[in-house]
Amino acid sequence: MSGIDVLRDALRNKGTAFTLEERERLGLAGMLPPRVEGVAEQVARVLAALRGQPSAMAKFGYLSALRDENETLFFRTLIDNLEELVPIVYTPTIGEACLDWSRIYLRPRGLYITPRERGCMAAVLRAWPRREVGIIVVTDGGRILGLGDLGANGMGIPIGKLALYVACAGVDPARCLPVTLDVGTDNASVREDPLYLGRREPRLAGPAYEELVGEFVMAAQEVFPGVLVQFEDFANVNAFRLLAAYRARVCSFNDDIQGTGAMGLAGLYAAQRITGTRLTDQRLLFFGAGEAGLGMAELVAAAMVREGLSEAEARRRCWLFDSKGLVVGGRAALAGHKRGFAHDHAPIGDLLEAVEAVRPTVLVGASGQANAFTAPVLAAMARLNDRPVIFALSNPTAKAECTAEDAYGATDGRAVLATGSPFAPVTLNGRTHFTGQANNSFIFPGVGLGILASGASRVTDEMFFAAARALADQVGPEDLAAGRIFPAAARMREVAASVATVVARVAFAEEFATRAQPPDLPASIRAGMYRAEYRDAA
Numbered sequence: 399m400s401g402i403d404v405l406r407d408a409l410r411n412k413g414t415a416f417t418l419e420e421r422e423r424l425g426l427a428g429m430l431p432p433r434v435e436g437v438a439e440q441v442a443r444v445l446a447a448l449r450g451q452p453s454a455m456a457k458f459g460y461l462s463a464l465r466d467e468n469e470t471l472f473f474r475t476l477i478d479n480l481e482e483l484v485p486i487v488y489t490p491t492i493g494e495a496c497l498d499w500s501r502i503y504l505r506p507r508g509l510y511i512t513p514r515e516r517g518c519m520a521a522v523l524r525a526w527p528r529r530e531v532g533i534i535v536v537t538d539g540g541r542i543l544g545l546g547d548l549g550a551n552g553m554g555i556p557i558g559k560l561a562l563y564v565a566c567a568g569v570d571p572a573r574c575l576p577v578t579l580d581v582g583t584d585n586a587s588v589r590e591d592p593l594y595l596g597r598r599e600p601r602l603a604g605p606a607y608e609e610l611v612g613e614f615v616m617a618a619q620e621v622f623p624g625v626l627v628q629f630e631d632f633a634n635v636n637a638f639r640l641l642a643a644y645r646a647r648v649c650s651f652n653d654d655i656q657g658t659g660a661m662g663l664a665g666l667y668a669a670q671r672i673t674g675t676r677l678t679d680q681r682l683l684f685f686g687a688g689e690a691g692l693g694m695a696e697l698v699a700a701a702m703v704r705e706g707l708s709e710a711e712a713r714r715r716c717w718l719f720d721s722k723g724l725v726v727g728g729r730a731a732l733a734g735h736k737r738g739f740a741h742d743h744a745p746i747g748d749l750l751e752a753v754e755a756v757r758p759t760v761l762v763g764a765s766g767q768a769n770a771f772t773a774p775v776l777a778a779m780a781r782l783n784d785r786p787v788i789f790a791l792s793n794p795t796a797k798a799e800c801t802a803e804d805a806y807g808a809t810d811g812r813a814v815l816a817t818g819s820p821f822a823p824v825t826l827n828g829r830t831h832f833t834g835q836a837n838n839s840f841i842f843p844g845v846g847l848g849i850l851a852s853g854a855s856r857v858t859d860e861m862f863f864a865a866a867r868a869l870a871d872q873v874g875p876e877d878l879a880a881g882r883i884f885p886a887a888a889r890m891r892e893v894a895a896s897v898a899t900v901v902a903r904v905a906f907a908e909e910f911a912t913r914a915q916p917p918d919l920p921a922s923i924r925a926g927m928y929r930a931e932y933r934d935a936a
């Protein structure tokens with residue numbers, strides 16, 4: 399390959415960083431502006447152009463175009479500017495991008511698999527140009543962030559998550575494969591959009607759906623042996639079942655359930671350093687009892703048991719509230735996965751009443767219901783607790799259960815707050831509060847890197863406990879002093895390296911590892927991280 403083709407190959411292109419010698423050798427004379435630049439100058443130009451864009455979506459478009467042009471420069475810019483750019487390549491902007499996916503679509507990225515591929519999925523996967531795939535993030539578009547069923551428009555999520563694997567955990571982009579299982583959509587407005595790019599069919603269900611997912615999971619293992627499959631943004635009617643079906647058979651996990659659980663547990667550990675309490679002292683009310691709420695409730699209850707409570711006592715400390723109200727024992731037709739937290743109590747349909755009845759120390763929002771934490775709810779939390787712990791996990795920003803301003807305002811600045819999407823600092827009575835981002839992007843990149851580093855054949859609960867501890871340990875006194883119970887986004891790579899180290903250690907200890915343990919595991923993990931540096935042009 400030489401001449402213009404080199405410049406059009408995003409993996410080989412260095413743009414203005416090609417040296418004069420490379421330009422001559424590759425037949426690029428005259429095709430580039432004369433000045434030869436280093437990558438730092440290129441990043442400075444990208445940032446200048448980005449900051450001049452009129453909106454987050456315009457920035458998203460610019461970065462996507464850059465990635466199609468020069469993948470190394472895209473990742474280098476992202477890695478060097480995580481705090482500023484993660485909200486563009488991931489939540490909240492990715493939510494807007496998914497809503498608009500069929501309108502902004504320009505170039506293919508990742509694989510779309512539909513019922514037409516039944517019987518030949520291995521061949522479709524084999525046609526993927528990179529052989530060394532180690533992580534697949536797969537969605538069926540069934541519950542994209544808090545935005546519901548977006549069908550094939552959900553492809554932005556696996557692409558965005560894998561960009562974080564590369565930028566935050568240094569997973570080589572060649573090892574990442576985004577996949578959308580386009581099984582149709584039950585969202586009529588998506589299906590009837592004249593520009594919609596997915597299948598215009600109702601969602602596949604029942605055995606046909608099961609068989610399609612099953613063939614995909616097995617074909618992925620056949621074509622990329624040992625590949626980690628991360629289930630992402632499936633509707634919860636499918637998510638719990640798929641996790642149960644595959645977690646013991648192949649290397650797989652569900653980030654919305656398990657990743658969120660570990661992230662939430664880490665937030666509680668860090669919050670305890672502010673509140674001066676223990677995990678076993680907490681009473682939690684989960685507003686939203688789906689994948690995120692239940693994933694966190696299960697892991698927190700299991701952690702309480704490890705810290706000395708009986709299982710019954712631990713569960714008794716976790717209460718759920720869903721679209722039908724407080725989850726109580728007498729409720730008819732209760733989904734199986736909620737039963738373990740259905741306590742004896744009269745039904746309550748109103749959140750404020752539930753807060754008064756349960757008297758939680760921690761209120762967790764995982765409902766996708768914007769502003770559900772009203773001023774009276776937040777004020778009740780502040781009356782019941784000296785330092786009320788509030789997690790408003792729902793994404794994107796417009797779906798958050800409360801804003802940072804609401805939470806600090808209604809609690810005299812006493813809330814220990816964390817939110818799924820980033821919020822700007824809030825100044826109240828002369829004090830500035832920095833809100834930590836309670837996002838599983840602090841967990842899954844490190845988990846994936848640890849799996850790759852150890853060649854783990856399974857993803858176990860022990861790995862998520864260890865990941866939660868490692869994340870909490872990354873929250874420093876300066877974070878806590880600023881009010882943040884999660885590290886600053888700028889430190890995501892350091893966090894991922896620590897999480898990866900403990901996850902790999904668990905894999906070696908539990909004998910799920912298929913690679914030899916290096917003598918210095920943390921150093922070996924850090925040394926193997928992709929840094930987005932140009933290679934000499936061959």
Ligand code: NAI
Nearest residue numbers: 543544634686687688689690720721765792793818837838
């Ligand atoms: P899900 O669909 O599995 O669960 C949603 C839950 O909210 C259900 O239990 C439902 O009954 C409940 N709900 C809906 N309307 C309600 C209402 N009016 N009152 C009370 N409860 C109501 O969704 P999932 O996966 O649990 O996600 C929920 C939200 O959490 C989404 O916005 C998602 O983006 C966010 N999330 C954030 C994460 C983070 O890292 N910050 C990680 C995973 C999810």
